[in-house]
Amino acid sequence: MTFRIPVYRGGRAIVTRSVGLALVGAALLVVGAFVDRERLFYAYLAAYTYAVTTVVGALLFLMICHAMSATWPVAVRRLAEAIVGALPLLAVLFIPLLFGLDALYGEWLHPESIDDEHVRAVVVHKQPYLNLPFFLIRTGIYFAVWLAFGALLRRGSLRGDASPALASSGRLRTISIAGLPLVALTLSFASFDWLMSLAPTWVSTMFPVYVFAGGFVAAIALLTVLAFAAERAGFLPGLRTSHYYALGRLLLAFTIFWAYAAFFQFMLIWIANKPEEVEFYLLRSHGPWGTATLVLVLARFVIPFAILLNYGIKRRPAWLSAVALWIVVAHYLDMHWLVVPEAPGARAPLHWLDLAALLAVVGPCVAFTALRLRGKPLAPINDPALPAAFRYESL
Amino acid sequence: MKRGLLAEFETPEAMLLAIAELRSRGYRRLDAFTPYPIHGVDAALGLGRSPLTWIVLPFAIAGAAGGYLVQWHNNAYAYPLNVGGRPAHAAPAFVPITFEMMVLASALAGFVVMLFLTRLPELWSPLFDVPGFERATIDRFWIGIDARDPALIRPLAERDLTDLGALTVAWAGEARS
Structure with a gap:
């Protein structure tokens, strides 16, 4: 069974629309700078970590598939590579955050301004790690690692489209095996630096696992949505029920994994009841944030879990994509829930700046990804495993 | 199944073809005995999901x-x-x-x-008395037509199976009275 994979030529509408929305978002952010500058950066950080964890999640998925020489994911590999293609733009989109470091990380940037003596001592103790130059160096390293492995895998796979000899060499597998620990560790440390340090006295060793799991689920969910869209548009003929079933199983498994990480982080902190640890959950358990926590648990775990448990739904592409889209949105709620409660002063959970930041970050990423995908077939056409990947069957 | 007609095939492809053909001829109580799981055999036999x-x-x-x-x-x-x-x-x-x-x-x-x-554990079944059936666990692929299949008329079924390429056709269990 061979399928002719057409070259992706569309995307004009996607690009113009997402650029339009991005411009609207950016304009609103500029207005927001005069309305509530502090809240602006929290909104931006939530949207930014949402995009970056999803994209790095896709990079990890891609590397795992290469490292395991897995067959069926070859059918959707080009789509994962497309998501990873957003990385260079995400590195650029980090720049606005540099102007908000004082607003976001003021506590550890200027520990002398902390009133409480004990808290000050704890933050000063962390200064060898939490200081501005080292923070910037680390962020540089994260992007260097992600960009390097993203580009190596993407370019290697695209080159294979031109020459079959390159597509069948095991080079991408070696790169992936070497890169997996590096990418996983940099994502963990990025979650320490960008998210956990919002509350510099709070520590949780489960936190990077939590962020990692969330990004990984979101990446698989986005991949499912893209696979369905590509198949419907006729760019990926030969995708079968079994491919959706495989993606659906992964979605279910990693939704459970996210819930595991989330619950055990909560349970251990709850049961130990130490003041410097429980602040994270106290902040999120009262008033409107209590509702937000409940919504997150329902949206991120209970609802997708209950739906994905069903065998038939995992084999229905339209249904599965709807659930996957839901998970993609729920991942934003998760990042919002991690970032925004840390904003000083009792602020309402939702603000129009959240939507503006989301448009300003996700819009350009979508346009950039679509542009980079143009003129390329939506599957690695010369990969020796591709025919077997399309034949994949799972009951 | 405890009683019925058994047929031996050399390859899984031949067995799958035979199952599809038998089902199109109206046989409904079919079973397959293979040394390893065969792709597509569940669908060919018309088996639903396990409850x-x-x-x-x-x-x-x-x-x-x-x-x-x-x-x-x-x-x-x-x-x-x-x-x-x-x-x-x-x-x-x-x-x-x-x-x-x-x-x-x-x-x-x-x-x-x-x-x-x-219905496990099943230590013995009348099927095991059929000579050569032990190769269903080694390198041969067997089809069974249950004796309760209303479409089963023994001489006709035996001819059907031989035409489909069965190496051996044998009756398992007590002969039909």
Whole structure:
């Protein structure tokens, strides 16, 4: 069974629309700078970590598939590579955050301004790690690692489209095996630096696992949505029920994994009841944030879990994509829930700046990804495993 | 099946073709005996999904509910203890055991119900008396037509199977009276 994979030529509408929305978002952010500058950066950080964890999640998925020489994911590999293609733009989109470091990380940037003596001592103790130059160096390293492995895998796979000899060499597998620990560790440390340090006295060793799991689920969910869209548009003929079933199983498994990480982080902190640890959950358990926590648990775990448990739904592409889209949105709620409660002063959970930041970050990423995908077939056409990947069957 | 007509095939492809052909001729109580799982044989035989998942679900719910109830009864109702000022009804602390009880109940129920549904353990079956049938666990692929299949008329079925490429055709169990 061979399928002719057409070259992706569309995307004009996607690009113009997402650029339009991005411009609207950016304009609103500029207005927001005069309305509530502090809240602006929290909104931006939530949207930014949402995009970056999803994209790095896709990079990890891609590397795992290469490292395991897995067959069926070859059918959707080009789509994962497309998501990873957003990385260079995400590195650029980090720049606005540099102007908000004082607003976001003021506590550890200027520990002398902390009133409480004990808290000050704890933050000063962390200064060898939490200081501005080292923070910037680390962020540089994260992007260097992600960009390097993203580009190596993407370019290697695209080159294979031109020459079959390159597509069948095991080079991408070696790169992936070497890169997996590096990418996983940099994502963990990025979650320490960008998210956990919002509350510099709070520590949780489960936190990077939590962020990692969330990004990984979101990446698989986005991949499912893209696979369905590509198949419907006729760019990926030969995708079968079994491919959706495989993606659906992964979605279910990693939704459970996210819930595991989330619950055990909560349970251990709850049961130990130490003041410097429980602040994270106290902040999120009262008033409107209590509702937000409940919504997150329902949206991120209970609802997708209950739906994905069903065998038939995992084999229905339209249904599965709807659930996957839901998970993609729920991942934003998760990042919002991690970032925004840390904003000083009792602020309402939702603000129009959240939507503006989301448009300003996700819009350009979508346009950039679509542009980079143009003129390329939506599957690695010369990969020796591709025919077997399309034949994949799972009951 | 305990009684019926058995046919031996050399390759899984030949067996799958024969099953499809037999089903199109109206045979409904077919079975396959293969040394390893063959792709597509479930669909060819027209087998549905196992009902096991739905049978296990109530056991899972009962296990979880029971696990939670026991903890609540002991810790919050019958013998409440003050553990560092935590509430006696400490729901987060109950979750791991509730979960484990759900897993235990589903695993045990799944195992026992599976044995029941597949009628295992079956130490001997009349099929084993058919000469050469042991190769179904080595390198041959067997089809069985259950004696209860209303479409089964023995001489016709034997001819059908031979035409489809069966190496041997044999009757298993007591001969039809």
